[in-house]
Amino acid sequence: MTATEESVPSGSDWAELYTGSARDAHRRTLLELARADDRIFCVDSDTGGFEDGFAAELPAQYANVGIAEANLFGMSAGLAASGLIPFAHTMSTFATTRACEQLKLDVAGNNLPVKVVATHGGLSAGHYGPSHHALQDLAIVRTLPHLTVLVPADAGETALAVRAAAHHPGPVYIRLGRNATPRVYQEPYDFTIGASVQLGDGDDLLVVATGALPVHYALTARDVLAERGVSARVVNMHTIKPLDRAPLLRAARETAGIVTVEDHLVVGGLGGAVSEVVASEHPCRVRRVGVEDRYLDTVGDERDLLEDGGVTVDRVVTEALTLLKPTRTDAYSARPDAYEPRADHHNTRRR
Amino acid sequence: MTHEDVSIEELAERAYRAREHILAMGATEHGTHVGGSLSAVDILTVLYGSVLRVRPDEPRWPGRDWFVLSKGHAAAALYAVLAEHGYFPPEECRTYGQRHSRLAGHPLRRLPGVEFPTGSLGHGLSLAGGVALAASRTGRDNRAFVLLGDGELQEGSNWEAIMSAAHLGLGNLTAVVDRNGWQISGRTEESVGLEPLADRWRSFGWSVAEVDGHDLAALRALFGALPRTPGRPTVVIAKTVKGRGVPLFEDRKKSHYVRLTPRLHERATAGLRARRRNQT
Numbered sequence: 001m002t003a004t005e006e007s008v009p010s011g012s013d014w015a016e017l018y019t020g021s022a023r024d025a026h027r028r029t030l031l032e033l034a035r036a037d038d039r040i041f042c043v044d045s046d047t048g049g050f051e052d053g054f055a056a057e058l059p060a061q062y063a064n065v066g067i068a069e070a071n072l073f074g075m076s077a078g079l080a081a082s083g084l085i086p087f088a089h090t091m092s093t094f095a096t097t098r099a100c101e102q103l104k105l106d107v108a109g110n111n112l113p114v115k116v117v118a119t120h121g122g123l124s125a126g127h128y129g130p131s132h133h134a135l136q137d138l139a140i141v142r143t144l145p146h147l148t149v150l151v152p153a154d155a156g157e158t159a160l161a162v163r164a165a166a167h168h169p170g171p172v173y174i175r176l177g178r179n180a181t182p183r184v185y186q187e188p189y190d191f192t193i194g195a196s197v198q199l200g201d202g203d204d205l206l207v208v209a210t211g212a213l214p215v216h217y218a219l220t221a222r223d224v225l226a227e228r229g230v231s232a233r234v235v236n237m238h239t240i241k242p243l244d245r246a247p248l249l250r251a252a253r254e255t256a257g258i259v260t261v262e263d264h265l266v267v268g269g270l271g272g273a274v275s276e277v278v279a280s281e282h283p284c285r286v287r288r289v290g291v292e293d294r295y296l297d298t299v300g301d302e303r304d305l306l307e308d309g310g311v312t313v314d315r316v317v318t319e320a321l322t323l324l325k326p327t328r329t330d331a332y333s334a335r336p337d338a339y340e341p342r343a344d345h346h347n348t349r350r351r
Numbered sequence: 352m353t354h355e356d357v358s359i360e361e362l363a364e365r366a367y368r369a370r371e372h373i374l375a376m377g378a379t380e381h382g383t384h385v386g387g388s389l390s391a392v393d394i395l396t397v398l399y400g401s402v403l404r405v406r407p408d409e410p411r412w413p414g415r416d417w418f419v420l421s422k423g424h425a426a427a428a429l430y431a432v433l434a435e436h437g438y439f440p441p442e443e444c445r446t447y448g449q450r451h452s453r454l455a456g457h458p459l460r461r462l463p464g465v466e467f468p469t470g471s472l473g474h475g476l477s478l479a480g481g482v483a484l485a486a487s488r489t490g491r492d493n494r495a496f497v498l499l500g501d502g503e504l505q506e507g508s509n510w511e512a513i514m515s516a517a518h519l520g521l522g523n524l525t526a527v528v529d530r531n532g533w534q535i536s537g538r539t540e541e542s543v544g545l546e547p548l549a550d551r552w553r554s555f556g557w558s559v560a561e562v563d564g565h566d567l568a569a570l571r572a573l574f575g576a577l578p579r580t581p582g583r584p585t586v587v588i589a590k591t592v593k594g595r596g597v598p599l600f601e602d603r604k605k606s607h608y609v610r611l612t613p614r615l616h617e618r619a620t621a622g623l624r625a626r627r628r629n630q631t
Binding site for chain 2 (some may be wrong): 060063077081101109
């Protein structure tokens with residue numbers, strides 16, 4: 001039985017259940033999973049929201065280890081080594097930049113089936129201030145061996161991702177936002193770790209996004225581009241590791257290039273991962289929409305701060321249009337005598 | 352495996368041989384953490400010889416007690432004791448630190464008997480706490496033991512683990528502190544002092560025992576009566592001597608990490624033998 005066959009509601013039930021935040025969807029899903037499998041264990045680090053639900057109903061499968069993220073991962077590794085399937089809860093920033101060593105050595109290093117549920121991903125806790133921004137986490141977790149990295153695009157997909165993670169034999173990092181976000185999926189689908197989802201077809205370029213608002217922005221940008229006669233295909237890259245290479249390489253061969261969109265620094269996250277793949281397999285132009293390399297200490301909610309960081313629909317559109325403009329290299333190649341001077345150029349340089 | 356028939360004399364003999372192995376590992380190309388290994392070796396010998404319910408020929412036997420070497424730099428002591436208790440041939444100790452060996456400077460999980468790789472300090476107590484929690488919640492009687500260095504207690508993560516283990520009532524968890532009083536830069540009390548150490552653990556809700564960490568009979572008696580308080584984790588603060596058993600290294604800062612030249616290895620081994628003769 002696959003993860004999605006269990007008790008995923010369909011149609012209108014789904015729409016009803018999974019309108020809202022990824023965190024709520026996760027809590028509901030985890031409780032369902034834990035009712036059916038007593039190996040599922042909820043390890044909390046005072047994140048709030050489990051006391052009246054999970055802890056009240058399944059106290060034997062719940063422990064709060066305190067506001068102590070290093071201890072959270074160490075104990076979760078111990079639980080997992082003993083045959084349980086712990087879901088370890090903290091915020092993305094604490095999971096990665098505070099307790100990184102425990103995540104690296106105790107969880108990922110040992111390939112233990114700890115499921116890290118990292119909430120408040122990216123700028124979703126924007127109004128809390130820079131201490132609660134998680135803009136480096138994907139860059140960090142991407143470098144940890146054995147670790148699978150999931151970034152669901154809405155509450156419904158979160159439910160699917162959590163189920164898939166529970167059944168996955170190794171460690172998983174699940175990055176969730178804090179707030180209710182637009183629904184991407186109207187009904188459940190066959191979520192598979194490592195298999196991205198194409199959300200719209202197009203010939204001119206690929207917009208690949210990860211996470212709730214980035215996917216939403218990508219879909220909105222596709223509509224804006226369509227009005228301007230540009231057809232963009234859109235991919236929801238819900239798994240950052242292992243990265244689904246096929247749609248990237250297809251776009252590299254067939255289109256003008258790729259725009260990446262993420263709620264993360266432009267360095268090391270989705271944009272970095274995509275660039276690595278195409279640079280080594282089939283070079284194409286990649287324009288990365290993400291938070292620029294600076295410290296965001298402005299005040300605002302999630303969308304405001306994304307805008308301050310440079311992540312907007314307009315920006316996605318602009319970068320997409322940039323891909324379609326001829327580059328200097330393109331212009332050079334288009335000259336009738338392009339090949340001859342190029343050879344000369346090399347010779348000149350060598351001299 | 353039952354331990355009742357292992358005499359104190361036999362434990363002493365195993366600890367002696369383990370010390371020889373440690374010196375041999377110190378005499379390899381890279382050297383090793385000699386001082387902290389020699390201070391821990393009696394504790395490990397009693398644990399593996401008389402306390403832990405383990406099956407060396409079936410290291411992942413589900414009914415086993417778990418041991419975590421949080422002070423992973425004392426890997427040489429763990430290797431020596433595991434070898435003495437049949438996890439792998441003692442001759443393998445000679446491969447320590449060599450290419451393709453299973454014996455790294457800090458323990459690797461691929462070596463039979465190693466539950467978790469360690470080396471970064473401040474990890475072991477949480478790991479053992481998770482094992483103890485899993486056993487208690489699933490109704491199994493596995494126990495978890497962890498050996499901590501005293502300097503290691505300066506890592507804050509330990510205190511996270513100490514607080515939560517007491518709160519969760521992990522009576523099946525035993526921590527042993529190898530209290531040799533030294534860390535790299537000098538005496539622990541001159542670096543960031545740990546005293547009053549017993550009071551600190553006690554105030555965090557643990558059952559505390561203090562013992563001579565080289566008194567095999569006392570260690571065995573103490574470990575044989577666990578948990579000391581039902582529903583509470585136990586800490587055994589074992590007073591030890593860094594470099595114990597080798598006069599050259601005893602209670603000396605310089606014994607922390609040593610590469611023994613052939614001549615030094617000879618002298619150290621001679622000192623170890625002389626100490627043994629005087630004690631018997």
